[in-house]
Amino acid sequence: MSSIHVQTTINGDAAEFLCEPRQSLLEALRDILRLTGTKEGCNDGNCGACTVEMDGRIVPACLVLGAEAEGAEILTVEGIARGGALDAVQRAFLEGAALQCGVCTPGFIVAAKALLDLNADPTEAEIRLWLANNLCRCTGYDKIVRSVQAAAANRREEAAT
Amino acid sequence: MHWIEYLRPSTLDECLDAFAEHGANARGLAGGTDLLVQMRAGRRTNAVVIDLKAVPELNELSCDSASGLTLGAAVPCYRIYGDRAVCELYPGLIDSVSMIGGTQIQGRASVGGNLCNASPSADVIPALIALRATCLIASADGRRTVPVEDFCTAPGRNVMRHSEVLVSLHLPPPGPGSGAAYLRFIPRNEMDIAVAGAGVSVVLDGGTFTAARVGLAAVAPTPLLVREAGEALCGCRVSRAALEAAGEAARAAASPISDMRGTAEYRRNLCAVLTRRALETAVNRAGGVLD
Numbered sequence: 001m002s003s004i005h006v007q008t009t010i011n012g013d014a015a016e017f018l019c020e021p022r023q024s025l026l027e028a029l030r031d032i033l034r035l036t037g038t039k040e041g042c043n044d045g046n047c048g049a050c051t052v053e054m055d056g057r058i059v060p061a062c063l064v065l066g067a068e069a070e071g072a073e074i075l076t077v078e079g080i081a082r083g084g085a086l087d088a089v090q091r092a093f094l095e096g097a098a099l100q101c102g103v104c105t106p107g108f109i110v111a112a113k114a115l116l117d118l119n120a121d122p123t124e125a126e127i128r129l130w131l132a133n134n135l136c137r138c139t140g141y142d143k144i145v146r147s148v149q150a151a152a153a154n155r156r157e158e159a160a161t
Numbered sequence: 162m163h164w165i166e167y168l169r170p171s172t173l174d175e176c177l178d179a180f181a182e183h184g185a186n187a188r189g190l191a192g193g194t195d196l197l198v199q200m201r202a203g204r205r206t207n208a209v210v211i212d213l214k215a216v217p218e219l220n221e222l223s224c225d226s227a228s229g230l231t232l233g234a235a236v237p238c239y240r241i242y243g244d245r246a247v248c249e250l251y252p253g254l255i256d257s258v259s260m261i262g263g264t265q266i267q268g269r270a271s272v273g274g275n276l277c278n279a280s281p282s283a284d285v286i287p288a289l290i291a292l293r294a295t296c297l298i299a300s301a302d303g304r305r306t307v308p309v310e311d312f313c314t315a316p317g318r319n320v321m322r323h324s325e326v327l328v329s330l331h332l333p334p335p336g337p338g339s340g341a342a343y344l345r346f347i348p349r350n351e352m353d354i355a356v357a358g359a360g361v362s363v364v365l366d367g368g369t370f371t372a373a374r375v376g377l378a379a380v381a382p383t384p385l386l387v388r389e390a391g392e393a394l395c396g397c398r399v400s401r402a403a404l405e406a407a408g409e410a411a412r413a414a415a416s417p418i419s420d421m422r423g424t425a426e427y428r429r430n431l432c433a434v435l436t437r438r439a440l441e442t443a444v445n446r447a448g449g450v451l452d
Contacts, residue, residue, distance in 0.1 A: 004167060021167035021210070024197070044198045045266055046352070057239060057268040063193045064269070067167045068212065111264065132351040133263025 008069040010035070011079025019066035026050045028066035029076060037077040037106050041135070048134030051107035052076050058114045060133075077106035080113055088158070089113045089151040096147035100138035108134050112148045120156055124149070162201050169212040173299065176216050176326060181301040183209045184323040191219075191235040192269035194262065195278045218328050219273070226250060229334040234273025234327040241272065251332060252446055253341025253362060257288040260345065263352050273327050279313040279383070286313065286384035287360030288343040290376030294332045300325040310376070310386035338365040340447030344439040345378065346431050355379045356423040359411065359435035363394065365449040370394040375407060375436055380415035380428050387414040390436060400452035404440045408433035 003018040010033070017032045029035045041049030043062045050061040053075035080087045089112045092098070099105045108131065115122055115130045122130070127148050136144060170176040180187055188207035190196055191214065199205040213219045213235045221233040224246040232241070238258040241247055248255050261270055261284050275285045276296070286309065294309040298321055309330070312319050321327065335341070345358035358378030364371045375390035390410035397403040417428035444451060
């Protein structure tokens, strides 16, 4: 009944923790490392609130065991802002009022940033399909989609100047 | 979740030894999108979880037009649709792996896992059936190969013994004039389970079908190979009438249940429609034109 020692990289920094074999990466992040930006929604992979990037790919942290983080590169919502400056996606969500209760927001931010890293100019349909694994029960999605479009436009402008 | 032991073998031999030792107590972990949910719900109580993702053979993805596709059982969906050669040679497989769950699920879920979970509604299985996939199964005692249409034995059950592991799938190279497609019906745009699904492949030669396979999802206790639908096409001119006949063969082969997703009658109708439409796409992809 021993815990597992996990060495990993979280938001660019080396990190280590002890977890039970049955604990998810979501539990390890929130309950052990106290990185509570990542939220628990459904805990079965449907809602996307716990979305994190793992080795460059977005995954539901509730469906990853903490032990699987060994040697991996994890990016959580806490790592999106750089040097105290919000990312274009975060700024657009604020300016576009793309959140109400905020529980889904960290998952949307991580997922939307990953989309824009792959596709600088996604269509509305591409945004909606990419974010289909993220549920929001407040906004009705339109403000989220428009904010991702605005963030994409801002990023393209910044890249051009 | 109940207490588990977590093992992460780094070679196939270590992996097979672990399954030999733990037998029915063990369950392989690829993407975890079924397993961890089932364990939390108390539907699986295996005490040992064997993470398959560090075993090279289960992570292999190699694809070319001479030898076909070898797909390690733990390779996640996103790696498959991110591979240019697979996209070019196996668009029917790409149809299925790009519609399982959503982006995050596709970052974890594997074709091998979808197969081992043996759900009647699994999206990849009809595509694999249409594409003549074979399963390489290994244990400490040896290896065997099983055609994918014989792999599932009942809802949630497959042919593997407790000591065995699904190592990889092999898809033969598509010859000249080949086309394939997978189509499913769900009442929303994404993130849902098939009411019914049809995976098809065709081979065309001079406006005639020379080979065809049809697989169906969610209309029987296991995914179904409908030999009658393929036979209905073989030797026929590439025409709408031929596709209609194949669709009717698919309708006749289905033995669906009525549940919250749809009635049996509705599902039988879907079999005919989805088979015909998937065949239209497959014919287009094969460069054929419908009479």
